[in-house]
Amino acid sequence: MSTSAARTDVVRTAAIEPQLGRRPGSVVERFVYDDQIVRMFVLATMIWGLVATLAGVFIGVELAFPKANLGLEWFSFGRLRPLHTNAAIFAFAGNSIFAAIYYSTQRLCKTRMYSDVLSRLHFWGWQAIIVSAALTLPFGITQGKEYAELEWPIDLAIAVVWLGFFGVNFFGTLAVRRERHMYVALWFYIATIVTVTILHVFNNLSLPLAVVELVKTGHWPRGEEWMKSWPVYAGVQDAFMQWWYGHNAVAFFLTTPFLGLMYYFMPKAAERPVYSYRLSIVHFWSLVFIYIWAGPHHLHYTALPGWASSLGMVFSVMLWMPSWGGMINGLMTLRGAWHKVTSDPILKFFVVGVTFYGMSTFEGPMLSVKSVNSLSHYTDWTIAHVHGGALGWNGFLSFGMIYWLLPRLFQAPLYSKRLMSTHFYVATVGILLYVLAIYTAGITQGLMWRAFDESGRLQYPDFVETVVRLVPFYWIRVVGGLLYVVGIVMMGYNAFMTWRARPETYVEEVHEAPALEREYDDGPLPETRLTANIDAAKQWDSKYLQGWFHRVWERKPLKFTVWVVAAVATASLFEIIPTFLIRSNVPTIASVKPYTPLELVGRDIYVGEGCYNCHSQMIRPLWHETVRYGEYSKPGEFVYDHPFQWGSRRIGPDLAREGGRQSFDWHVRHLENPRNINGQSLMPTYAHLLTEKLDFESIQGRVDAMAMLGVPYGDAVKPGEAVKMARKQAMEIADTIVKQGGYADLGDKKVIALVAYLQRIGTDISKPADAAPAAPAAPATPAAEEPKKAEAGGAGGSVASTR
Template sequence: MTTTDSEDAAPGLERFSYDDAIVRMFVAATLVWAVVGFLVGLLIAAELPMPWLNGGIEWITFGRLRPLHTNAVIFAFAGNAIFAAIYYSTQRLCKARMFSDTLSRLHFWGWQAIIVSAALTLPFGITQSKEYAELEWPIDIAIAVVWAGFFGVNFFGTLLNRRERHMYVALWFYIATIITVAVLHIFNNLVVPAGWFKSYPVYAGVQDAMMQWWYGHNAVAFFLTTPFLGLMYYFLPKAAERPVFSYRLSILHFWSLVFIYIWAGPHHLHYTAIPEWAQSLGMLFSLMLWMPSWGGMINGLLTLRGAWHKVTTDPVLKFFVVAITFYGMATFEGPMLSIKAVNSLSHYTDWGIGHVHAGALGWNGFMAFGMIYWLAPRLFQTKLYSRGLADLHFYTATLGILLYVVSMYVAGITQGLMWRAITPGGQLLYPEFVQTTTAILPMYYIRLLGGGLYLGGTLVGCWNVYKTWAARPAEYEVTVHEAPALRDLEFTPETAPESELEMVTDYAKKLDVWSTLWWHRAWERLPVKFTVMTTLAVVLASVLELVPTFVIRSNVPTIATVKPYTPLELAGRDIYISEGCYNCHSQMIRPMVAETKRYGEFSKPGESVYDHPFQWGSRRIGPDLAREGGKQSVDWHVRHFQDPAALNDGSVMPEYPWLMKKKIDFESIPVRIAAMQTLGVPYDQYQGADRDRSVDDAKQQAQQIAAEYVQQTGQPYRTPDGDQVDLADKRVVALIAYLQRLGTDLFAAPDAPSSGGAEPQPVEEVANQPTAAPSTAMSEPRTTEATR
């Protein structure tokens, strides 16, 4: 605890100690959640080739558990590792105890409560369905409070209380992380609640997609990259006992990364319904991103100059070297995948899965474990239990991640090539989607083996750290440090050096002086100014990228025949989201010959103006559903949910028997309609007291669909056990109502003219006539257009 007791401290010095207890807590949480996150990942990896593994239990299907796995690995495992690194290094770099021990504990327990909340809600289908942002609005509020209110205040308070004038490079990356994640989280999660466990984002369709991947890509950037780079800049030099290779390179690395990264999100949306300029902008900045990323990698690896001989014997350095190598691989692969020609092959395939796991398990995972092995002897004040077990962990995990990513690369390229293969006669070479599925099943088993090895290595590491902890002293020794207060430190203001260039213009000399980056040294002693400049870089790039999508009318042309979902279809859409169908099915047909032949007319931006949230998807484990409406009978859909493999041999879709048993929540429909009205969706027929009529309309449509089933089969629905069930109030009919609507509005007949005398017009012509477009909470009415 900090003290200024003049009897104990030397004159002019303050005495203080570091809070390592909070670091121990975060290290323990990192290991616990690593095992949980990897176990869930192993389960869903096994469920892909063996969908029967869920045993008919709805809470552990792939669609429900996949978001839990990603949240556990990113926010639980990697998140706690980040906090352990920041709490340990910030105190040493600032020569100050954390600003508040109380805030440190509130941060720890608040974050663990958020993780537990995710584990309790996601398996029950409580989700917003947005990648890395699935948690519902009460948990989102808690995240904002814990991140900004507890963690942010604690960190910046420590910066202001520091006893070291200069802010080391790791602190720059921590500042960027805290500020940018707060901005991303708040603006991507602006919603209108429709109850405690349901909400709708204020954005829709194209705008929601842009916001989501502005958030999604930069969640990777500022949660899984910048804090781990700060970790690298602190712990790698410590472990190697060498200074950072280049101070100037670290400056260029930081500012170029912070400014460029924020623009790259649209590369996740190539060939979709977002404007062409946004796609090209995302690709351009993604390609530019390769340079600063590799600058950081080079800075890290060259820090080991003169210390490479230690890598063969020190497990900590082994983990760090492989981690930085994976960082280099992933940051080369990312820009490559952003190139439109490459992305046309890779998007929606397992190549993306291999890529993200190379980053999350190769870069983040190895950095986290290397840091923990370095911290363990220092935190527990004893020797590491076994260097041999650390080596075993390293080699097992390395083999595991290599098997994982290589199998996914092979699977992804196979998928992409088979989907787009065309015969000489101009037909699809593999017309059935399931042909691709069966072709890559061997790769799924190899992936499963790789994931098992990685988990096995993690268990070895956990045992090693546990045994180290068990050998700790009965009472930890608390070292008391002494240092002068910041105000008492001698300080000489920075001055510009003289240029040594001759025979050049004055402008050249000024540029030469500026390029020495002497001015940056002044920023490094001004945390408030540094934070403001970082925030401006992030916000400026975000505004320039996103605002045109919201204010330029032609970016989202509307279509006259696109109407809001009926009350039952809206309920069915929410069931679709709850079951996690978006994790396996896309709703976005790209303008490519193979896709239009397989699925139908390519998707238009105006088709999704009422989609809160958008459902374009990021992966195709099953076929695209953008034009699913009307393709199959009600009977087919019911049988498909009951036993997918019976209708489609080789299907990896699990059975959904509970859809034919669980009832539709009709009573919540008026609340959902009211939330949509708040967002500007024109449910004019359900205003005020008439809103309750939406329940009757939903029930009537449900009865019609149930009657269609009886008409098509000649008998009521019976369960496999022989029990007769009336489907009129079951969730399956709501889901079918939604599926039968998908993609049909584009081809619907236009509304009849209100007065006689006018000749009927083709749908395409009517769709191009000016019409009052639906207003949303974030956009103006758009001009009408049937095609782009």
């Protein structure tokens, strides 16, 4: 491994200076770029691209054919869906942007990366994080927040690798650059690095169980206790932070770095400069100023305050035009070169990728309009939207870049242009099959949920009816996904064969450029156009109104970064502080009490199994929802929910009023095998919960943790008290199950805790204010016997709305 210093020779040669137009005496330096690190990231992109899409196809098959998980809990949809999303975002797209950044930054800055050691630490650290995700998520080790599932030790590692290795290396490179002007792609990279750091840190603030054990309970944490934590935020605030993060992760992990990629690699591939550099600057600032506000559109009609939701909608709609400005800028870069698109598959990938960007950035604002969202939310429409973006925009831009890089990195002609072209067509057909089928599925289900018959009853009261209808579309999705996977395999083969034809020794070009001098001239201030004003006004006109300041910024990475951080942080604070501090946002409800110790550990099982991936816990104040599920959800109901579990997709019914609807025994049998209760159910089996023992000993730590986060647990925090309470409640429930004709000896099994939690959800609101928190929350007998309600989680008969 070599360092940049070792590969840089300092030369003072007066002879070459005049022809390069430099002042005599300036230091001219020689350097070579580090392309090995780019090769490594390109390889990782292809491998993880295959893993992520294969995982996607697998869970897609599970939705159409639930037995595909072979009855193994590690393969259940709830556990593997986070693995798929994390692999697609952080492994596939992540490695792709790193390849793009390492290749383009060196060339735009005319310097080797600041440190080869940091480059390698970044590469291997990131791969280790991805592997650790694969080793934790299938085992139910999760924080239970979408795209932020990884537990706290991995979160810490991400922070170190992202900022400590990648960030320092990138900013170090900017510091030693030899090109004064920072090209717009570099701005997008700067925004990516600083904003993702802010998002990651603040959304993942959590209290680890291990810390509680060490500090409060006094036990040395056991194995899995090292890997459990709870967010410091609860309920509405947690939801708000999560979607502030979730939406901006899309903005600053899947959009800004890919725009940097587009602004560098598209001009390279088209051999033309970007259509409008001005437009690219507008594009950049629009993302920084506007995107950061749009997160609350993920929470329309939920218990989030209405002002936040409306604000998110307004900013989302505003995003449409600048995003399309960016799309047009990308496409118009091909002006005068469209004839090349017909013969060059690389440009085809770029054109279709950028077109998908345009489609996604039109669809996003449309979905953020409340009335559209009331239909689309919780349906597959959202899934189609994100796959248009991920497969079309992120995927195709990555493929275009990789094909452009392969001959340059391996210094051999691409093995097969024809195979590359086939990849393009196969993948395009794959995406279209995927998104068209899933759009149809989403709109179908959304319309079925809200359909009433002539008599004013729900037309499809049984939830499972609305799921079974989607199965044919799910199979089409599987075919589309498979085609996309086949395309990646083709690319891998093409890359492998190109690599085989590489020379014995890679040739490295030696470049030469003068070092930047500390002192430099920003050029004269423009002439003021004011004549009769005071000097200060003239100064203002010259400096600010005529854009001079922006040119200065573009040469000052530190100042530029500070302003980006200031814009992002200010926007975030203006949005977050009122959410946390306006009291009327979360009116407290006197009857809402903390979960009992047993319910609390049951809730952790619910989170660990990833139930939120299919079940929401948020009834919107829409007529068809209150008819189907019951009283709409109130902000005050979630004040003890660390983390919130509102969900974003209903593959199964909402569970916000699940408590007390069914008997304890019904839940046990349903978890053991949902198809015993409802033959059409797509839910995985959870039979393992009936045999695995509940870890009562960890319960005290869990209760202590909640108490440390401000949940009023009273006597339950006394040493051993929580465990005693949990055992007592578990035995009571086990006895009830036996009385209901169910299995015996479940009192020490995990299923008891989960059922205790399920029976508690959403029941407090109908209790008197002074009800004891540990009171049995559910009736001993089934609340509803009719089989229709089995899968529906509440059918047409249970109207409980009081809108």
